[in-house]
Amino acid sequence: MVQKDFLWGGALAAHQFEGGWDAGGKGPSVIDVMTAGEHGVAREITSTIEADKFYPNQVAIDFYHEYKKDIALFAEMGLKCLRTSIAWTRIFPKGDEAKPNEAGLKFYDDVFDELLKNGIEPVITLSHFEMPLHLAREYGGFRNRQVIDFFAKFAKVVFERYQDKVKYWMTFNEINNQMDVNNPIFLWTNSGVLVEEGENAKEVMYQVAHNELVASAKAVMIGKEINPAFQIGCMVSHVPIYPYSCNPADIMAAEEANRQRFFFADVHVRGKYPNYALKEFEREGYNIDIRLEDLAVLKAGTVDYVGFSYYMSTVVKADARNDVDNNIVNGGLANGVENPHIQSTDWGWAIDPEGLRFTLNRLYDRYQLPLFIVENGFGAIDELENGKVHDETRIEYLSKHIEALEKAVDYDGVELLGYTPWGIIDLVSFTTGEMKKRYGMIYVDRDNAGNGTMQRYKKDSFAWYRQVIENNGLK
Numbered sequence: 001m002v003q004k005d006f007l008w009g010g011a012l013a014a015h016q017f018e019g020g021w022d023a024g025g026k027g028p029s030v031i032d033v034m035t036a037g038e039h040g041v042a043r044e045i046t047s048t049i050e051a052d053k054f055y056p057n058q059v060a061i062d063f064y065h066e067y068k069k070d071i072a073l074f075a076e077m078g079l080k081c082l083r084t085s086i087a088w089t090r091i092f093p094k095g096d097e098a099k100p101n102e103a104g105l106k107f108y109d110d111v112f113d114e115l116l117k118n119g120i121e122p123v124i125t126l127s128h129f130e131m132p133l134h135l136a137r138e139y140g141g142f143r144n145r146q147v148i149d150f151f152a153k154f155a156k157v158v159f160e161r162y163q164d165k166v167k168y169w170m171t172f173n174e175i176n177n178q179m180d181v182n183n184p185i186f187l188w189t190n191s192g193v194l195v196e197e198g199e200n201a202k203e204v205m206y207q208v209a210h211n212e213l214v215a216s217a218k219a220v221m222i223g224k225e226i227n228p229a230f231q232i233g234c235m236v237s238h239v240p241i242y243p244y245s246c247n248p249a250d251i252m253a254a255e256e257a258n259r260q261r262f263f264f265a266d267v268h269v270r271g272k273y274p275n276y277a278l279k280e281f282e283r284e285g286y287n288i289d290i291r292l293e294d295l296a297v298l299k300a301g302t303v304d305y306v307g308f309s310y311y312m313s314t315v316v317k318a319d320a321r322n323d324v325d326n327n328i329v330n331g332g333l334a335n336g337v338e339n340p341h342i343q344s345t346d347w348g349w350a351i352d353p354e355g356l357r358f359t360l361n362r363l364y365d366r367y368q369l370p371l372f373i374v375e376n377g378f379g380a381i382d383e384l385e386n387g388k389v390h391d392e393t394r395i396e397y398l399s400k401h402i403e404a405l406e407k408a409v410d411y412d413g414v415e416l417l418g419y420t421p422w423g424i425i426d427l428v429s430f431t432t433g434e435m436k437k438r439y440g441m442i443y444v445d446r447d448n449a450g451n452g453t454m455q456r457y458k459k460d461s462f463a464w465y466r467q468v469i470e471n472n473g474l475k
């Protein structure tokens with residue numbers, strides 16, 4: 001049984017559900033120039049917004065205009081918290097303005113007030129894949145140290161404005177998935193960076209990562225000064241990488257691959273670079289601009305908790321190393337060495353509830369900080385029939401993951417703040433830009449091409465989750 005004040009909730013990200021991409025003075029973000037792809041077809045990053053292309057995040061599910069109705073549904077479900085993000089471009093439309101955009105600030109005041117009125121605590125990510133496009137195009141995104149200051153200013157403005165409404169914050173969403181330099185969408189959406197011809201992608205990534213880690217640590221310092229009661233966490237995607245066999249070579253290959261996944265949280269939590277990374281810079285001859293004053297900032301701005309997403313696990317085999325190196329993160333992991341013991345979703349993501357318990361133990365052992373599962377879920381095709389969606393497979397997926405987290409808390413003694421399943425209401429998929437990859441407990445009538453009534457329907461999982469929350473867990 002989890003503790004009484006356990007934060008059962010749901011997770012969303014501004015660009016995937018708000019819509020209103022140019023409403024209330026909002027500027028374009030890096031995600032607003034990403035077209036819709038589909039499974040196996042990559043999303044295109046266009047240089048401007050082109051009239052003949054479809055950009056699914058522009059309207060998304062139009063929470064911007066429907067927020068009161070949607071929050072009423074979240075309240076009916078009994079959510080104790082809602083994890084979402086603030087669109088940086090609502091507050092600073094271009095990113096480098098002297099003054100914030102009042103209409104954008106007011107929108108989140110209204111949303112947070114509505115949530116609080118309904119007994120739902122907002123849990124907020126500062127940057128979930130949507131930095132201002134202007135900062136990406138004109139400044140080179142996080143390649144440029146000036147962007148550290150723009151981010152710090154954005155953080156200061158929102159911390160000050162919402163200090164009495166929000167306690168739990170996270171800096172950058174899944175900051176570690178940009179380690180997968182083979183898929184350009186990760187570096188682009190995290191940092192506003194595209195690798196150019198002739199550049200060493202990994203070296204670029206580490207430079208950008210350094211600047212972003214400094215920006216995150218600065219935000220933590222600023223936040224703590226504004227309100228010492230703030231709880232500010234990092235947010236990483238955690239995909240445990242299992243050795244294929246007990247062959248020591250496989251074990252070591254898995255260890256090395258896992259380290260790549262841990263790198264970002266290691267810095268966020270410990271406030272310094274791990275030796276394995278410094279050795280890699282030396283070995284590979286990477287020339288990273290790390291200044292003395294940065295080291296002091298990293299040390300002073302460590303996080304209070306570790307927020308993470310968990311969807312799947314993967315497998316490493318020493319003699320398949322080259323393939324694995326190309327597949328070491330996130331969506332890409334779905335292409336890793338197949339695990340004969342587990343099944344996958346339609347999108348090839350391995351379904352591994354036991355892996356969640358393993359992850360919780362691993363992260364807790366490594367960091368000795370409270371953890372927060374801020375994403376977990378089952379992306380699937382749902383059928384709406386006579387206003388109903390019978391999503392038993394989702395219920396089964398979530399039940400097994402909740403069982404695993406309960407075991408980690410109850411039996412293993414892991415400190416866990418809460419659980420917010422991803423996409424509590426259907427929204428645009430990040431990796432593919434589709435609507436048909438659905439996670440929600442509330443169905444939204446909208447298809448991949450943007451057609452549909454936008455009407456909301458409760459899926460079977462809606463009532464099931466309400467019961468879980470009411471019981472404070474599975475009974």
Ligand code: BGP
Nearest residue numbers: 013173174379428429430431432
């Ligand atoms: C994580 C992101 C989310 C979300 C989720 C599911 O990587 O933080 O933004 O979208 O994965 O991924 P997808 O939407 O591609 O199925």
